Amino acid sequence: MKSQNDARPSGIKLYITLFFALMIAPLGCFAAVDDYDVVIVGGTPSGIAASIAAARNGHSAILLERTTHIGGLMANGLGATDIGTRGATLGIFGDYIKRVREYYKTTYGPGAPQVEDCSDGYHFEPSIAAKILAEMLAEHPTITVRVMRQFDALPENVTLENGRVTAIRILNRETGATEQIRGKVFIDATYEGDLAAAAGAPYRVGREGRSEYNEPMAGRIYRAWRAEKLAPGSSGLGDNAVQAYNYRLPLTRVAENRVPIEKPSNYNRDEYVSLIEDFRLNREAAVTPPHPDRARTLVRVVNVTMMPNGKIDGNNHHCSFISTDLPEENWPWPTSDWAWRDTFAKRLRDYTLGFLWFCQNDAELPADFRAECSAWGLARDEFTDNGNFPRQVYVREGRRVMGEYLFTSHDATPVAPGARPPLHLDSVTASHYWLDSHAVRKREPGRPHLDGFFSEESAPYTVPYRIIVPKNVDGLLVPVAASATHIGLSTLRMEPCWMALGEAAGAAAAQSIAGGKPLRKIDTLKLQHELLRRGVVLIYYRDFAPGNAGYEAAQLLGLRGAISGWNVNPGELIDAKTAASWRKTLGLKASSPGKKKITRGSISPPCGMRQAARRDKMERRHSCRRSRPTGLAPEL
Template sequence: MPKSRHLLFLAILLICISCQPKDPNAFESDLIIYGGTSAAITAAVQAKKMGKTVIVVSPDIHLGGLSSGGLGFTDTGDKSVIGGLAREFYHRIYMHYQKDDSWKWQKKEDYGNVGQGTPAIDGDARTMWIFEPHAAEQVFEDFVREYDIQVYRDEWLDREKGVSKSNGKIVSIKTLSGKTFEGKMFIDATYEGDLMAAAGVSYHVGRESNDTYGETWNGVQFGVYQHGHYFRDSISPYVVPGDPSSGLLPEISDEIIAPNGSGDSKLQAYNFRMCLSRHPDNRLPFPKPDNYDPFRYELLARVYAAGWDETFDKFDPIPNLKTDTNNHGPFSTDYIGKNYAYPEASYEERREIIKEHKDYQMGLMYFLANDPQVPEKVRNRIAEYGLAKDEFTDNGHWPHQIYVRESRRMIGTDVMTEHEVLGDREVISPIGMGSYHLDSHNVQRIVGPNGYVQNEGDIGVKPKEPYSISYGTIIPKEEECENLLVPVCVSSSHTAFGSIRMEPVFMILGQSAATAAALAIEDNIAVQDLPYEKIQQRLKADGQVMVLKERL
């Protein structure tokens, strides 16, 4: 064939190939991030800042996870160790509330300045740590818009056969809608760790025994009352007080308590961080669930009858006469013992668990507002509150995100334990810092050995000072996966995770995970083989605080 005809043939062939229709459900990027949490978005921003293409595959429609899902009274800890993009988030919150039109239901000067361990509005540092859900969501959407981040929402990983691996690496993930996302690196930024699990990475669910890592505060902790979330009075657990033959009241387990320090597969309780309004023009009455049964809350009625009076202690004020409302007391918004199946449950089963939590919590609020067994002064005050009309407007003004305080936890290259958190063991290769106390909500509600009802699992042990978090906690063992990073379901014990699991820390670890992913792409190496000095240098340049002497 003459050379000219040969070249013409090649040209026609290339044209034909280029004209082949592309699969509209196939997408490719340097980095694929699964999840819509605060960690997911900070990771995506960091990847873009480092010149990498990135796609966020989010099961959620609304971005930001708990940070935009009602947890506006930030668990700050020591704010001086919150740097990088996490601090940028809280700076943007500050700038939002500098605008007069952000104060619709309350004058700024009337708000006060109460935060959790720090002023709500820190004018010197130009950060704000307390905020409304919609304000947080807007910051995450601004990040997405400004950095031109591709986000595919309502896309759920096919957990059965949606992860394709080759030679120890994830090649692509597939969602239930049929979309396929191919990448060089992957980040699992979900609260549940679904991608991590589907990729065959080792993990743990529940509490390890104290013997596992030589800890003190892991496992069963009956009789340890470090917060106010326990029964201080002798409350009978039986339908007929004092009569075991009458059966247990609702919301009490019939399990026998295991020895202290023993491990189990149980989880600390979940709830919804409700955003309530005290402005008469911006509140809605608490709705009555279809399956409402006041007897479900008989145990709370007995707590009131015994004289307990702390109902409103965790109605924490956020701007515009709203609250971030959290669990408080022996019987409250935490739905104790009803989430054990959640981590491994199917999507359908999880939706049922979430609905049960919502029904329980909505019923609780209706009970507080209407039941004559509730003290009149409580009913009168609860009448000042209602669901905020201008929050979660597409979900009946109820939070989109349940508070998954703990789910799967990876067993990675390193495992953070209470020894590192409490400063008893040095952390090698730090990529960020935490500072909150070892914090677990109650895990179970049982009948104690004395025949009265009691909660178990609530701990709160404060570290001496902020602590570093190692790079090895966000990467799997190399033989399990070479191109995955996990900044939320980190490799840690139950007790250590109780401190690490704060939203600012998730943002910090999201940025660090994306940094490592980008550097590993550039060097074409496994995340486990990345020289720590490279990560350290880049993170330091980007304002991440990794050791105590660097704090802001």
């Protein structure tokens, strides 16, 4: 039997077809809607860790990366891990550095110079970082990786249902098609906080004033490097200034791997000539003049850290008035579209190559300095599809998405000399780096340094889950553009911490899905149990690392102030009263009289944690029997 529609004249059918085609066309060409448990935007190390944490808890995850390569800055030249205390941040990051160390040992032999230069896994070549991160993803078949997928920070690219993110639209940069991805939980792992902004989460850009949170380094400041006091002009007033970006440069002077620096077509010598006068006056932005050992070398203007195979991680030099940073011009980046960002990225690349060419060739610079600089070039075996130059700009700070807690400098500094910073009961990682910001303005006459450049001591601190839970939006976590002041983010912004926050986000997403609870209402103690059994550090102790018996209990006791100071002293005996108090704090039954002596490191973890550990052991045994994929999903 023919339907009423089948009886219509063909002309009417054609008209209806064209009508609906024209109506749909402005919305873009949508592929079939994809559905995943967890959707991660940004193939940064944080995004990778989030994907792995979600997948190992049995959930499907999709990782969306705008470029052709995953890995963020760790795969783009940042090969000298920025961490103040090794061991303060572990978990998936700890697994990564172990793999780096083992790679160099296996490839070159235990006593090889590459093993020494990898610094126990904390220093690595960009190509090796990309390789290892890809391998870590490939071990989880429920992770799908798609590259060349661009998310544009526009409200129309986010579907909200009762304030909760349920779908996003992304651009396939290869086909030009718009793809729609649905998910149960979304994670914004971009350096800029693009997804959170598009979803309507509040955010900050720029610097808070000193009076707003009583942060000593906040607002406009000038201080010579290593000087104790701020210089005149340090008003402390807030503004919209963003700390400078640059490229982290893997340079080499190994002749067979060295690619000479070429002069950019739009080279502008005027941008660099102030360096000539600095040489004549032996002048730097520091308390003391340059040391003779580096006064006439590349190290005078580029900060150098050794990596394996004769490469360096070349960074902006903190004592030079002019180096690889390009302050001021990057201010629009956090909130600009990708067309503007791509234009700036090219401008920064040309500026950087121009600076290196100037140092190697300008006749007014000292001849010995030029000769030493000329020995360096780009690494032939890195970024082979991008002219041996890093593919991504080092975005030190983008948006700061406001969350359930605002992390300030006070959260990273001791409450008293020798003491810890404030403890956060909902800590999802410990971390440690100096309070550290690069300049926000170019050189100004008469100033001892560039505005905004500082490095202040901190101590290993705890990072609360609440900083990755954005206000006003549900179904979303933000582990990179986290909730912090400019000064607070200046220590959080290191890849180990961002990676740990990504791991926490992935684990929290899995817990939210499994329990049917909103992300802001999950049981953070349960989340901590999951993280601890994966080797995460929630509070740093100098003498008690993951793997020790009683580790989980000591971590939870430490967060509650029961174990004070920087050491657990696990072998010391505790009296019955203390043991009873600790067991009560952990929710354990009181121990029966007559049992063996109890030490500080032998309190048992809660029963639920022991059960989780047993489940994890069974999972590992089962996984050893399964075949593992040898590569990433085909879409990578």
